[in-house]
Amino acid sequence: MSERSTAGRPAGGAGGGDGDPPDTAYFADHVLRAISDAVLCTDARGTVTFVNPAACTLLRGDAVSLLGYSADELFTLLSAALEPMQHPIIAVLASGVPARVPPGTILVRHDGSEFAIEDCTAPVFDAGGALCGAVMVFHDVTAAHQTMLQMTHQATHDFLTDLPNRALLGSRLAHEVALAARHGTQLAVLYLDLDNFKHVNDSLGHSAGDRLLGSVAARLRECVRRSDTISRFGGDEFVVLLTLTDNAAHMVGIAAGKILAALAAPHEVDGSTLHTSASIGIAVCPQDGTDAESLVRNADTALYLAKGSGKNTFRFYEPHMNEEAVRRQQLQSGLRAALGNGELRVHYQPKFDLRSGRLTGSEALVRWHHPVWGPVPPSRFIPVAEDFGLIGVLGRWVRDTACAQLVAWQQAGMAPGHAAVNVSARELHDPAFEEGLVQTLRETGIAPERLQLEITEGVLLQDTDAALAKLCRVRDSGVGLAIDDFGTGYSSLSYLRRLPVDTIKIDQSFVRAIGADAAGAAIVRAVIGLGQSLGRRIVAEGVEESDQLDFLRRQDCDEAQGYWFSAPLPAAEYASRYG
């Protein structure tokens, strides 16, 4: 019809000679171009063969970008209840009878924008009576349905960020999965979760948390194409749907890295600068799932593993991850039960002054003996406790037990020195931590200077000022502080100078390297020198050999612990050896 366009010609010009009435085709063409209703025609397979200007306007394209596509690639329909609907063209081509969409139907363009429509779709038959196509006439009734659309928008979008919510993401994902299957293309689901968002909420308040989420949403929008979908799933969880029309699956990792970098840049919120990071789990269709539900589930599983592997990182889904996720769930419920049924114990590893040989204290290390699984190492269940929010209760139990034990030993006439307990970064950031510590001191009667908290450099990775202030308050209460696993984290030397710690513990990996090469010995020598010049006490951990001990003594290291002296021991055995 476009070839027969007569737009701009005076009416009557398409007839025979001057004064002849215009022919029917001319009128039809003119009417189709002039009317405000959108008209879209397809062939019998549903491929678009004609669109009038009103259809181009409504579908935001031109003839070149719309013709030749299957009608359901140009737009999809949602019912008033937001359920995906059968495309009217497909329905009419299948039934051969005219149809109308019900009131409240929403047309969703390929770019995700939407409007309310009224339509009439009819089959077209050729002169021989065979079905040869369909015609859909429709118009935008958004104005009439404004209120309804507003409600629809609210039901499908997150109120805080205005991003599509879980329901809308689900229907878009289902649509994209179907398209990908038809065209043999891929798509990726990126499940993203902010690291330590709870801490921002707890320490700075929910309004700061909300603004941070708004800033995250804005950054995400900048990172992806308009045709991709970003959705807020609730809380600090977002899902990004990347369509990979050119099958560029290798680009997904690049996109994930770009998102992580964008989110890690400082966020200006209410005049203050906030730092955050995110973890991302990725599932790619079709290899990791061929329906919306399994893709989101597998991306979530990969996210879980990404968080467990250090955060601010992304992981692609791998089939074995499901087994790992199940194992972690089992550990979580087992640990929850263990916290109440006496399966947990605390073992104590002695520490010695390297000059006098005197016992200076012990490190309390939690042990779990499960009735069926046997001993479960802390390196396995501590991260699970952290991820499932059990670390606060667990840490408090270890501190209470170790402090009560130390007091009991003192009362029995022993000179047990101090009790050192590990405090994970998550525990320390908990607003209830300080109050819990005060309760432990009060309830067990331990003198604050007899308790030492071992923290890792990781506590300073985020919210440095607040973390430092909290550590200063702990130190001011008299409780000792040690930096654990020193050298394995990311703290700069200027952080170390500001840290209110009395003790630096050299990580056992460096101690192990003392005899291995010159570099290992040099690192230990340097850390001891650094600690001495900063006036900190240096403890070497993981000492297993006499050569290591001799070296540490020569370097004037203050204290040491490790299997050379003793493995961590149950309380009774510890008392009989060191009492």
Ligand SMILES: Nc1nc2c(ncn2[C@@H]2O[C@H](COP(=O)(O)O[C@H]3[C@@H](O)[C@H](n4cnc5c(=O)[nH]c(N)nc54)O[C@@H]3COP(=O)(O)O)[C@@H](O)[C@H]2O)c(=O)[nH]1
């Ligand atoms: N937040 C909490 N973390 C805890 C608690 N209890 C333990 N942990 C942390 O779990 C990690 C593994 O601990 P564990 O299996 O107990 O291993 C400790 C020692 O048993 C081990 N060790 C001690 N001496 C030696 C040695 O000579 N060689 C050798 N190979 N290993 C040795 O080292 C671990 C001590 O670690 P550290 O805390 O860094 O001093 C570990 O990260 C624990 O911190 C808890 O209650 N809360």
